[in-house]
Amino acid sequence: MSSYAGLREQVLEANLEIVRAGLVVLTFGNVSGADRAAGVMAIKPSGVPYDRLSADAIVVLDLESGDVVAGEARPSSDTPTHLVLYRAFAGAGGIVHTHSPYATAWAQACRELPCLGTTHADHFDGPVPLTRQLRREEIEADYERLTGEAIVEEFARLDLDPLARPAVLVASHGPFAWGADVSAAVENAVALEAVAAGALRTELLRPDAAPIGADLRERHFRRKHGPAAYYGQQR
Numbered sequence: 001m002s003s004y005a006g007l008r009e010q011v012l013e014a015n016l017e018i019v020r021a022g023l024v025v026l027t028f029g030n031v032s033g034a035d036r037a038a039g040v041m042a043i044k045p046s047g048v049p050y051d052r053l054s055a056d057a058i059v060v061l062d063l064e065s066g067d068v069v070a071g072e073a074r075p076s077s078d079t080p081t082h083l084v085l086y087r088a089f090a091g092a093g094g095i096v097h098t099h100s101p102y103a104t105a106w107a108q109a110c111r112e113l114p115c116l117g118t119t120h121a122d123h124f125d126g127p128v129p130l131t132r133q134l135r136r137e138e139i140e141a142d143y144e145r146l147t148g149e150a151i152v153e154e155f156a157r158l159d160l161d162p163l164a165r166p167a168v169l170v171a172s173h174g175p176f177a178w179g180a181d182v183s184a185a186v187e188n189a190v191a192l193e194a195v196a197a198g199a200l201r202t203e204l205l206r207p208d209a210a211p212i213g214a215d216l217r218e219r220h221f222r223r224k225h226g227p228a229a230y231y232g233q234q235r
């Protein structure tokens with residue numbers, strides 16, 4: 001048994017799931033999962049083809065120091081972004097980064113993703129924000145870490161609850177999504193791609209389509225989230 005076997009298995013499965021869900025272009029995609037009690041996160045190794053991934057190849061790092069504590073491979077090059085997000089968003093237990101086509105289109109258009117309907121409101125309590133462009137010195141310096149800092153900065157600026165708005169579009173790049181655990185993060189990444197596709201089609205049909213009304217948006221978000229949630233089976 002390898003160390004952190006359960007966490008690594010979960011993260012392996014989630015990385016395969018985003019491929020099955022059609023979110024991965026080439027190797028642009030990585031899922032991580034955190035074990036807060038153990039103070040670690042596990043993430044896909046860098047540049048390993050999905051069909052050769054195994055639980056043992058998943059790399060485990062200390063959340064505070066970023067040091068590798070288990071695994072032989074080099075962790076995903078986006079690891080510093082994941083670390084920044086776990087440190088800033090205490091409720092996040094899983095993070096997904098992909099270049100999924102529709103969410104990436106909005107990121108490349110440098111537009112936030114407007115909340116146009118109930119599918120969006122079921123997962124995100126308002127527009128999915130867009131980060132500011134990184135400055136030249138940020139791109140040249142500690143690019144992946146500063147990508148994470150730009151995400152955290154935008155959530156602070158807008159005073160958003162990261163678990164109520166569990167995704168972001170990184171300008172000219174692509175989406176990150178997260179959730180309370182790894183499977184919630186994957187679900188939010190899949191939902192993000194679906195609502196990004198839906199919003200694009202909505203704007204094609206009606207370029208001046210208005211955002212969903214606040215009453216309907218709140219009703220949909222609250223029936224799945226928070227103390228009064230009643231959607232699905234009670235746990």
Ligand SMILES: [Zn+2]
Pocket residue numbers: 028097098099173174
């Ligand atoms: Zn990327």
